[in-house]
Amino acid sequence: MEKFDFFNSPPVDQVGIEDRISRITARSIKKEAKIQGLLMTLNMIDLTTLEGADTDEKVKQLCFKAHHLHDELPGLPTTAAVCVYPNFVKLAVNELKGTGVKVASVATAFPSGQSSPEIKILDTKIAVDHGADEVDMVISRGKFHSGEFNFVFDEIAMIKEVCGKDVRLKVILETGEIGTLDKVRQASDIAMHAGADFIKTSTGKIKPAATLPVTLVMLEAIRDYYYKTGIRIGMKPAGGISNSKLALHYLLMVKEVLGGSWLTNEYFRFGASSLANDVLLQIMKQKSGIYQSNDYFSKV
Amino acid sequence: MKKEHQIDFSSDWSLAPALENTSHFKLKETYDLFINGKFVKPHSGSYFETINPSNEKVLAKVAEADEIDIDLAVKAARKAYQTDWSKLSGKERGKYIYRIARIIQERAREFAVVETLNGGKPIRESRDIDIPLAAAHFFYYAGWADKLEYAFPNRNPKSLGVAGQIIPWNFPLLMAAWKIAPALAAGNTVVIKSSETTPLTLYLLAEVIIEAGLPPGVVNIVSGAGVTGSHIVNHPDVDKIAFTGSTAVGKMIMKTIAGTQKKSTMELGGKAANIIFDDAALDQAVEGIVNGIFFNQGHVCCAGSRLYVQESVFNVVVQKLKDRMNSLTVGDPLDKNTDIGAINSRKQLDTISKYIEIGKSEGAEIYQPSCELPTSGFWCRPTIFTNVSQSNRISQEEIFGPVLAIQTFRTIDEVIEKANNTPYGLSAGVWTDKGSKIFNMTSQLRAGVVWANTFNKFDPASPFGGYKESGFGREGGLHGLEPYLKFD
Numbered sequence: 150m151e152k153f154d155f156f157n158s159p160p161v162d163q164v165g166i167e168d169r170i171s172r173i174t175a176r177s178i179k180k181e182a183k184i185q186g187l188l189m190t191l192n193m194i195d196l197t198t199l200e201g202a203d204t205d206e207k208v209k210q211l212c213f214k215a216h217h218l219h220d221e222l223p224g225l226p227t228t229a230a231v232c233v234y235p236n237f238v239k240l241a242v243n244e245l246k247g248t249g250v251k252v253a254s255v256a257t258a259f260p261s262g263q264s265s266p267e268i269k270i271l272d273t274k275i276a277v278d279h280g281a282d283e284v285d286m287v288i289s290r291g292k293f294h295s296g297e298f299n300f301v302f303d304e305i306a307m308i309k310e311v312c313g314k315d316v317r318l319k320v321i322l323e324t325g326e327i328g329t330l331d332k333v334r335q336a337s338d339i340a341m342h343a344g345a346d347f348i349k350t351s352t353g354k355i356k357p358a359a360t361l362p363v364t365l366v367m368l369e370a371i372r373d374y375y376y377k378t379g380i381r382i383g384m385k386p387a388g389g390i391s392n393s394k395l396a397l398h399y400l401l402m403v404k405e406v407l408g409g410s411w412l413t414n415e416y417f418r419f420g421a422s423s424l425a426n427d428v429l430l431q432i433m434k435q436k437s438g439i440y441q442s443n444d445y446f447s448k449v
Numbered sequence: 450m451k452k453e454h455q456i457d458f459s460s461d462w463s464l465a466p467a468l469e470n471t472s473h474f475k476l477k478e479t480y481d482l483f484i485n486g487k488f489v490k491p492h493s494g495s496y497f498e499t500i501n502p503s504n505e506k507v508l509a510k511v512a513e514a515d516e517i518d519i520d521l522a523v524k525a526a527r528k529a530y531q532t533d534w535s536k537l538s539g540k541e542r543g544k545y546i547y548r549i550a551r552i553i554q555e556r557a558r559e560f561a562v563v564e565t566l567n568g569g570k571p572i573r574e575s576r577d578i579d580i581p582l583a584a585a586h587f588f589y590y591a592g593w594a595d596k597l598e599y600a601f602p603n604r605n606p607k608s609l610g611v612a613g614q615i616i617p618w619n620f621p622l623l624m625a626a627w628k629i630a631p632a633l634a635a636g637n638t639v640v641i642k643s644s645e646t647t648p649l650t651l652y653l654l655a656e657v658i659i660e661a662g663l664p665p666g667v668v669n670i671v672s673g674a675g676v677t678g679s680h681i682v683n684h685p686d687v688d689k690i691a692f693t694g695s696t697a698v699g700k701m702i703m704k705t706i707a708g709t710q711k712k713s714t715m716e717l718g719g720k721a722a723n724i725i726f727d728d729a730a731l732d733q734a735v736e737g738i739v740n741g742i743f744f745n746q747g748h749v750c751c752a753g754s755r756l757y758v759q760e761s762v763f764n765v766v767v768q769k770l771k772d773r774m775n776s777l778t779v780g781d782p783l784d785k786n787t788d789i790g791a792i793n794s795r796k797q798l799d800t801i802s803k804y805i806e807i808g809k810s811e812g813a814e815i816y817q818p819s820c821e822l823p824t825s826g827f828w829c830r831p832t833i834f835t836n837v838s839q840s841n842r843i844s845q846e847e848i849f850g851p852v853l854a855i856q857t858f859r860t861i862d863e864v865i866e867k868a869n870n871t872p873y874g875l876s877a878g879v880w881t882d883k884g885s886k887i888f889n890m891t892s893q894l895r896a897g898v899v900w901a902n903t904f905n906k907f908d909p910a911s912p913f914g915g916y917k918e919s920g921f922g923r924e925g926g927l928h929g930l931e932p933y934l935k936f937d
Contacts, residue, residue, distance in 0.1 A: 160882040162902055165733025175573060177467035177785040185462055369732045372456065376768065379454040400462070405776040409460025 153342050155298040158335040159373070161366050166330060170361045173405065178397045184435050187428050190396045191218060192226035193414045195253055195385070197422050198233060199260075199353065208237045210449045212244035219429045219446060222436070228425065229414035230283060234259070235272060238279040253283035253319070257308060260323075260352035262287035266307065273311045284312050285319040287352060290326045293336060301336075302343045309344035319347035319385055319418075324363045325355040333363055337370035347383035353420060358388025364399060368406040381411070387420025393431040396424060453768075458775040467785040469572045474559045476566075479510040480648065482518055482672070483655035485525035486665025492517040497673075499648055502569035503782050503791035503826040511648045514671035519640070519680040522669040526611040526638040527686055529666030534638050535608060539595030546594060546633055548661040550587035553580065553622075556657065560650055564622060565782045567649040569791030569827070570745050572783050582907055583626035586925075589909035590630035593930055597635065600927055606934040608636030609712060610688035613681040617694045618644035618793055619748040619849075625651055627913075627924045628691050629668060635933035637689070640669045642681060646794045648672040682706060689713065689933065693750070696847075696873075696918045714922025714932045716750065716914055718847040719875030721896065722868035723753030723904060724858075727762045729880035733902070735769045738853070741878060741904040743777065743789055743831050747851040748797070750919075751876035753904050755844050756833075757864050760857040767835060767855065774818045774831050781823065789851065792827040801829050801850030808834045808843040813854070839867055847873070861889070869895045874916030878904045897923070 178186055196215045198207060208231075216227040230251035233241050241252045254276035258264035264272075269286075276284055286308050292300045305320055312318045320340040324333050340348050348367055351358035364386045371382045384403065390396055396419060403411050411417055426446040434440050479496060481488040491512040498507045514522070534542070553560065557580045564575040597606045612632045616624035625641060632639050643651040655670045671677065675698065682690055682705050692702055693716040706713060723741045725734045741753025758766045782790035792798040809815055817830040833853045837844050844854040858864040868877060877896040879887055887901045897914045900906060907913070912928035914920060922932045 160730045162730035162733040169736050179467050180465040182465040376454050408456045408458045410457050
């Protein structure tokens with residue numbers, strides 16, 4: 150494979166990115182296309198709980214919700230995965246056995262990433278040993294800002310090695326701390342070349358979390374990587390996507406940048422906790438013609 | 450040999466049709482000339498049919514003005530100039546122009562739908578660009594009406610009298626706004642002729658003029674083909690000709706008015722160079738290429754129809770451009786998700802098809818996405834040609850359609866020479882991440898407008914106009930007032 154110079158990622162023009170976004174958000178997604186998009190959205194959600202106050206019971210409830218989104222509506226898909234801290238992986242794996250819902254675990258001293266390599270390896274190893282299907286790691290933003298791109302690269306490669314080829318690695322860039330779109334592009338390139346299976350915008354702990362412009366830049370990086378290698382990298386915007394309309398615009402963006410083959414939960418995910426209920430509300434509205442009260446949809 | 454990895458744009462998920470609502474208004478069956486504040490039947494009694502180019506259905510019949518009608522219109526304009534408009538203070542004129550702007554905004558949806566029905570352009574463009582910009586032009590020039598002394602200090606600006614204005618079919622209402630707004634602000638009265646294929650929004654504008662309460666005769670609107678235009682140009686009591694259209698017709702007009710006192714501005718054809726350097730943000734540049742050539746189906750005099758790509762990034766730019774073309778939606782202009790609408794007329798489609806054949810026969814390599822086209826109406830797939838050289842006709846002549854000729858270059862000097870190597874000089878685009886390169890280019894490109902890292906962006910405050918055979922005089926901005934004024 151050709152050598153990549155991380156100091157030399159292609160430039161990104163912010164004004165141009167925003168113009169492109171305004172074209173996408175001006176699209177009108179109605180009727181069957183809307184229903185189909187909403188069902189796709191449900192199936193791409195990583196239902197997430199990442200709180201200091203998480204307990205076994207909370208995680209259990211979340212796991213049940215992942216495959217019983219709204220039983221009043223038959224034929225709904227499950228979410229793609231649940232996303233928890235490593236110490237809940239064993240429990241979640243147990244709860245989700247046979248449902249098809251994957252278990253994703255954050256790792257590497259999430260969310261700050263400020264720890265030693267030994268801890269990060271161990272953190273990841275515990276998640277993997279306990280049966281996580283996917284690991285969501287954070288990059289070392291401090292090192293990235295001080296220009297130590299090789300450190301960032303090596304760390305990702307090291308974690309991928311712990312994951313092995315069966316556990317998929319999502320690399321969180323924490324774009325809200327990265328600053329410019331040029332830097333987002335650079336971080337995306339580093340992550341993909343280092344072995345990421347997915348690149349992900351945010352931990353959800355920092356604002357701004359996922360935005361359409363940041364996601365477009367990352368999708369374009371994924372496309373360039375695909376042009377070069379033929380390898381499909383997944384994309385996961387996380388945090389801040391809480392309504393259906395926005396989610397549909399994300400899907401449309403994926404379709405227009407990467408084509409229909411990326412529109413599965415193998416290559417696209419939403420990291421979200423409250424999005425599912427808004428999608429359910431919209432699906433019920435499309436079926437019945439009226440908006441129902443939020444009280445009809447379970448909170449966890 | 451390197452393997453190519455293509456993006457597959459086929460998808461089970463496609464957008465449902467999202468047609469703009471048209472039930473909020475009804476077109477009239479016939480539209481009469483608007484002269485002296487009233488709709489009047491044409492002297493000849495002759496009407497022509499105007500169609501929807503996306504399905505060839507007749508929308509309405511429109512009066513065709515002959516020499517006698519034009520004479521009536523000019524007389525009405527002269528009388529209104531003498532008795533009303535030239536007597537009003539700038540502040541009062543400004544109030545009327547503001548009123549026009551506000552009413553256009555209020556009726557924006559109706560204007561947008563009619564512009565799309567009659568012209569074939571996507572509703573996305575008429576709704577988001579044509580109509581808001583037209584209103585913005587009236588707002589902008591309304592503000593200048595009482596500030597002419599400040600705009601041209603110590604030069605004692607005075608109005609000219611009656612302005613004869615001829616506009617093209619590509620942006621009917623917007624071109625009318627570009628012409629009428631500065632003329633009125635400067636204190637002139639107007640006889641304006643719409644094109645023969647897209648007259649309808651001008652007659653909606655006539656309704657706006659009535660509603661705004663302008664004195665009769667200040668704005669007169671007529672329609673017809675080139676002959677009607679020639680009656681305006683030849684009329685002895687017209688003080689100024691403002692023309693937007695082809696270079697060939699512009700030259701004819703200039704010959705006709707040579708030796709008369711008539712002032713003129715000409716906004717003519719173009720063959721803009723859009724230049725992509727290897728250090729540009731390529732994905733955004735590709736978006737700019739698309740906006741440059743496929744905006745309004747390429748029916749844009751400043752369209753970026755000659756693309757110059759630095760050789761080191763040629764392959765990747767073309768690959769990205771092809772992929773982007775595959776995600777464009779071609780179809781019903783009234784659908785909110787349509788990116789590329791219908792070609793404006795059969796005649797224009799024939800011209801475009803002729804050039805596509807010329808391109809092929811000259812050995813250039815054609816690429817068109819495989820999108821389906823509607824069965825009736827006038828349609829052309831977005832088209833790019835590679836393997837093109839400077840001496841190909843498709844890179845020299847204005848096609849006025851969604852057809853792009855792509856060449857490569859190696860150095861700045863080479864691309865400047867190639868970009869300027871055209872009889873036209875209306876616009877150009879430069880794409881690079883390096884600011885100094887942009888300034889170097891803008892000072893050397895012989896074009897009236899140079900866009901940097903964007904393309905086809907318009908603003909009422911920004912002057913627009915050409916070098917060389919793209920015309921003279923400026924529209925927009927402070928510069929746009931000057932051609933409607935005389936000075937001590």
